[in-house]
């Protein structure tokens with residue numbers, strides 16, 4: 281499932297390929313995405329120019345001339361690419377924007393948990409994102425984060441997956457950040473000291489930044505906006521490495537179920553808190 285680094289890579293790849301181009305037409309497939317496509321949108325998009333493309337959490341926002349926005353979520357298997365109009369068409373294409381300059385912006389999604397929506401303006405775009413999105417990993421306010429983490433008995437894994445605490449982190453980067461911070465996924469927020477909270481906050485930013493530099497992680501379907509895969513899957517310290525030796529200490533990585541998700545950790549580097 282694409283998380284912040286993958287979505288950021290898509291946006292960075294698409295930016296030089298689509299900004300400034302005009303939408304000439306839209307083709308929509310028969311099968312439904314997570315949110316329905318309104319048939320009236322195609323007419324409203326014809327002749328509109330793409331002014332900007334940006335990311336918020338795991339969402340992609342495309343600013344259009346006239347003030348409307350496209351709000352895109354990659355769901356689990358979404359691929360959003362800009363390619364020459366003559367490029368071979370894969371299966372599972374759901375929305376195809378014909379752009380000026382013989383380019384197509386294609387939304388492909390095998391499992392159809394993703395979505396593409398047209399909204400009228402910035403306020404409508406904000407309303408269509410997850411109910412409450414917290415700060416981006418790079419600008420988590422230290423005091424607010426400390427209060428939020430230490431004020432709850434929820435596990436650290438559950439906290440990192442909560443988009444209202446930090447936007448854009450999912451299962452992969454939660455596990456990687458906890459290993460980097462040397463914290464056990466089942467440790468509870470109330471059990472952390474101030475230096476540990478600081479370490480966790482810094483680890484989240486560091487892992488996400490490093491993953492963006494590597495163009496995200498391609499595990500199954502994920503590709504960037506120009507069709508290239510990511511490379512961070514080769515840098516995982518714990519995610520998906522159950523039984524492999526920890527890169528830090530050599531002890532085999534273990535897996536445990538926390539907050540309904542598989543969590544990978546090193547039992548030596550990430551000791552469970554005693555309480």
Ligand SMILES: [Zn+2]
Pocket residue numbers: 526527528529530531546547548549550
């Ligand atoms: Zn270790």
